[in-house]
Amino acid sequence: MSAVDLIDIRKSYANGSPVLHGLSMQIQAGEFIVIVGPSGCGKSTLLRLIAGLERADSGEIRIGEQRANDLPPQHRDIAMIFQNYALYPHMSVRENIAFGLELRGMAKAERNARADSVAHTLQLTPYLDRKPAALSGGQRQRVAMGRAMARETSIFLMDEPLSNLDNALRIAMRTEIKELHRQLGATMVYVTHDQTEALSLADRIAVMKDGHLLQFDTPEAIYDRP
Numbered sequence: 001m002s003a004v005d006l007i008d009i010r011k012s013y014a015n016g017s018p019v020l021h022g023l024s025m026q027i028q029a030g031e032f033i034v035i036v037g038p039s040g041c042g043k044s045t046l047l048r049l050i051a052g053l054e055r056a057d058s059g060e061i062r063i064g065e066q067r068a069n070d071l072p073p074q075h076r077d078i079a080m081i082f083q084n085y086a087l088y089p090h091m092s093v094r095e096n097i098a099f100g101l102e103l104r105g106m107a108k109a110e111r112n113a114r115a116d117s118v119a120h121t122l123q124l125t126p127y128l129d130r131k132p133a134a135l136s137g138g139q140r141q142r143v144a145m146g147r148a149m150a151r152e153t154s155i156f157l158m159d160e161p162l163s164n165l166d167n168a169l170r171i172a173m174r175t176e177i178k179e180l181h182r183q184l185g186a187t188m189v190y191v192t193h194d195q196t197e198a199l200s201l202a203d204r205i206a207v208m209k210d211g212h213l214l215q216f217d218t219p220e221a222i223y224d225r226p
C-alpha cells in the first residue's frame with residue numbers, strides 16, 4: 001500500500017517561476033525515502049506539500065489511499081521535523097513534546113503521560129522540566145523528534161534535521177533515527193545535502209533537479225554506477 005502518492009504535482013509561488021513541474025512519486029508504507037538534490041530544486045517545497053503547509057496548483061496528493069489535497073495539516077497522518085527544531089523557549093521539554101496534542105482536544109493528564117512515555121524512549125526523562133536553552137544540540141533535536149513521535153502518526157517528514165549538529169552528534173543521531181524507523185515501522189521522508197546520510201539511511205533515494213525527479217532507486221543503483 002502506498003503511504004504517499006504524488007501524481008503530476010505542479011507548484012509555483014506567487015510571482016515566481018514554477019518550482020515543481022509535474023512531479024510524480026510513490027512512497028510505500030514503511031519505506032525510508034531520502035530526497036537529495038541541489039539547493040533550490042524544490043525539496044522543502046515537496047515536503048511542505050505533503051505536510052499540507054503549501055497547496056499544489058494541480059495534481060493529486062494521496063495519503064494512505066485518501067485524496068489529501070484539501071486536507072488541513074492537523075488532519076493528515078503526518079508529523080514534520082524541521083532543521084531549526086522550532087522548539088518554544090519558554091516551554092519545558094515536556095510541554096514542547098506535548099505541544100499540538102491540546103489542539104486535538106486531549107486532556108492535560110493524557111498529554112503529559114504521552115510526553116513522558118516518548119521522553120523515556122528518547123532518553124530524555126531527566127530533562128523533562130528543563131527549558132530548551134539548558135539542553136545540548138542533540139538533546140534539542142531529540143525533543144523535536146519527540147514532538148513528532150507524540151503525534152503517533154505513521155509518516156515522518158524531516159527537512160535536514162541534523163544539519164545544525166556537529167559531526168559526532170550527527171553520526172550518533174543518524175543511528176538513532178535509523179533505530180527509531182525500525183522500532184516504529186513508520187514511513188520516513190528525509191531531505192539532506194549529505195550523501196553519507198543518504199547512503200546510510202535510505203531504502204530508496206529520490207534525486208531531484210530543477211523541480212523534477214531525476215532518479216528514484218536504491219542507494220546501490222544510484223551511487224554504484226561505474
Ligand code: ADP
Pocket residue numbers: 013014016019037038039040041042043044045046
Ligand atoms: P530546496 O529545499 O531544494 O532548497 P525549496 O523548495 O526550499 O528548495 O525552494 C525551491 C524554490 O522555491 C527556490 O527557488 C526558492 O527560492 C523558492 N521558494 C521556496 N519557498 C518559497 C516561498 N515561500 N515563496 C516564494 N518562493 C519560495
Ligand code: ADP
Pocket residue numbers: 039040044083160
Ligand atoms: P532551505 O533550503 O533549507 O529550505 P531556505 O533558506 O531556502 O532554506 O528557506 C527557509 C524558509 O524560507 C522556508 O520556509 C522557505 O519556504 C522560505 N523561502 C525560501 N525561499 C523563499 C523565497 N524566495 N521567498 C519567500 N520565502 C522563501
